[in-house]
Amino acid sequence: MLGFALWVRHKLYDLGVLSSWVPPVPLIGIGNLELGGTGKTPFTIYLANLLKNKYSVGVLNHGYRLKSSEPIIASPETTHLLNEEAILIWERTGAPLVAGRARRQAIELLLSKYPYINLLIADDILQHRKINTHIPILLTRFDKPYYKNRLIPFGTLRDIKSRAKAFPVLVYTYSPPIDEKERDRVRNITPWHNLVLFAHASYGPPYPVTENFGKSDGRFLAVCGIANPSAFLSFTEKKFQIVKSIRFRDHKEYAPTDIKNIISLCKKNNIDSIITTEKDAVKLKRFKDEFESSGVSVFAIPLTLNLNQDDEQQLLTYLSEKLEAYGQERS
Numbered sequence: 001m002l003g004f005a006l007w008v009r010h011k012l013y014d015l016g017v018l019s020s021w022v023p024p025v026p027l028i029g030i031g032n033l034e035l036g037g038t039g040k041t042p043f044t045i046y047l048a049n050l051l052k053n054k055y056s057v058g059v060l061n062h063g064y065r066l067k068s069s070e071p072i073i074a075s076p077e078t079t080h081l082l083n084e085e086a087i088l089i090w091e092r093t094g095a096p097l098v099a100g101r102a103r104r105q106a107i108e109l110l111l112s113k114y115p116y117i118n119l120l121i122a123d124d125i126l127q128h129r130k131i132n133t134h135i136p137i138l139l140t141r142f143d144k145p146y147y148k149n150r151l152i153p154f155g156t157l158r159d160i161k162s163r164a165k166a167f168p169v170l171v172y173t174y175s176p177p178i179d180e181k182e183r184d185r186v187r188n189i190t191p192w193h194n195l196v197l198f199a200h201a202s203y204g205p206p207y208p209v210t211e212n213f214g215k216s217d218g219r220f221l222a223v224c225g226i227a228n229p230s231a232f233l234s235f236t237e238k239k240f241q242i243v244k245s246i247r248f249r250d251h252k253e254y255a256p257t258d259i260k261n262i263i264s265l266c267k268k269n270n271i272d273s274i275i276t277t278e279k280d281a282v283k284l285k286r287f288k289d290e291f292e293s294s295g296v297s298v299f300a301i302p303l304t305l306n307l308n309q310d311d312e313q314q315l316l317t318y319l320s321e322k323l324e325a326y327g328q329e330r331s
Contacts, residue, residue, distance in 0.1 A: 003151050006160050013129045020132040021104050024111065025118050026326045027060075028319070029133030031126025033146045033159045036250055037227030038139040039173040041085045041279065042305040043199060044123040047137075048093040050312070051119065051319070058110050058117035061086035061099035062124040065251060071100025071109050083251070084282040089123065103131045119323070126167070127159055135322050138167035141228070142175040142198070147190065168194040169318065173305055174201045174231060195318055197311040203235050206299035209281045210291050219243050220275045220299075221266050223284070225252025232277055236301065243269050252280070259287045263294045274298045 012018040028047070032038040048057050066072060067081040074082060074090040074097040082090075086099040096114045100106030103125065111117055126136055140146045146164055149155045164170070170190060175198040178186075187196040218241045224232055225248030236242055244265060248258075266272065272295060276284060281300035284291075291298055307315060 003160050007162070010129070010160070010163060018129070020129055022132045023107050023120060023134075025120055026134040026323055027107075027120040027122060027125075027131070028135045028137065029122045029125040029131075030137050030139065031122075031124055032139045033126075033157050033161070033164060034140070034144075034149065035152065035156045035158050035227065037156075038141050039199065039201070039305050040123050040139060041088060042201075042303050043139060043171065043173065044089055044121060045092045046199075046305050046307075048089070048095050048121055050316070051121075052093065052095060055119040055323075056114075056116050057093075057095045057119050057121060058114055059089055059093065059095050059097040060103065060106055060110070060120055060122040060125070061089065061097060062122075062128075063100040063102075063106065064124075065253065066099050066101065071098050071102060071106035073098050073110060073113060084279045085123065087282045088278055095121075103128055107131070126163075134326055135169070135319065136167045137169045137171060138164060138193075139171050139173050139199075142172040145172070145189075164190070165192045169197070169315075170195070171197045171199050171307075173199045175199060195314060197307055197315060199305045199307050199311075201231065202304050202306065203232075203239075204302040204304065206275060206301050209276075209285050209298040209300050210288050210296075219269075219271050220273050221246070221262070221269070221271045223262060223274050223276045223280060224248065225254075225280055226250055226277055232301065232303075236275055240275060242275075243271050252283070254283050254287065256287070256290075259284075259290050263290070263296055266296050267294075272296055276300055278302055 030040055030044055048059055051057055065083045072078050072081050079087050082099050086097060090097040096110060098106045098110035125133060147161060149157045151157045170193040220240050220242050222233060222236050222242045222245035227250040229247050233245055278300050284298055
């Protein structure tokens with residue numbers, strides 16, 4: 001029933017019965033068919049940093065759990081209203097960013113404040129068909145591609161598989177190192193995508209979120225609230241002495257009781273350091289005083305998603321051609 005309803009909705013947009021608004025500057029839309037966990041945030045950061053030296057990039061965040069009914073532009077005064085993904089993208093790219101559920105209103109607000117922006121990147125917009133995306137980029141996990149998944153509640157897809165055929169660019173995220181023969185084999189599975197790329201995840205050294213650094217005895221409590229915690233937990237368990245781990249639901253909004261329980265677990269197990277994801281660190285940082293007064297330090301592990309040099313050049317060439325053609329259409 002859900003699949004049929006989604007098919008009808010897309011058909012109405014495809015036939016022009018339902019209309020889409022076209023932004024005045026080109027919009028690169030990053031998205032997925034899954035509920036989450038494909039790496040939209042780190043890939044948005046990667047793409048914005050890759051393009052900002054050539055274009056004046058602005059970022060549109062989906063506004064999930066935005067603490068405002070109106071779109072919010074990121075600034076030091078508004079971070080308390082934004083979700084963790086918006087804050088992380090803004091801090092890691094330095095690009096002007098707006099968050100809002102009303103995408104058109106958000107775009108218009110961002111462009112009114114930063115009229116020099118000539119390229120927009122949206123971190124989750126492929127299901128939001130009220131906005132026309134000039135260049136859509138579909139992400140899917142290498143270990144669980146969309147074509148091997150099923151629609152909720154039987155799988156984790158939030159949209160129908162056939163929708164993927166509308167997206168010329170597919171990026172396999174969290175891809176292991178593979179040779180050219182394997183890359184060609186994987187590409188041939190989905191010939192409807194014009195460009196198929198592979199993004200590899202890498203974790204950087206931990207950095208402190210709090211100003212106290214514990215006794216540095218190497219014992220950690222791993223804390224995360226993300227859609228797919230397996231890669232983070234696997235990495236930390238290999239690199240650090242993880243005594244205990246706590247997994248929260250995706251987009252976990254930490255409450256004082258959660259912090260109290262985390263600190264209590266640390267004390268009970270003689271742990272003086274927490275290791276977490278950057279997304280979780282944004283929210284845990286709000287309880288910096290509580291951790292420091294309890295003698296518990298917090299460290300974040302930065303995650304990056306990167307294309308190799310050949311794939312990156314292919315993407316840059318593709319985007320340049322599309323954006324140049326868009327400029328010619330407007331002139």
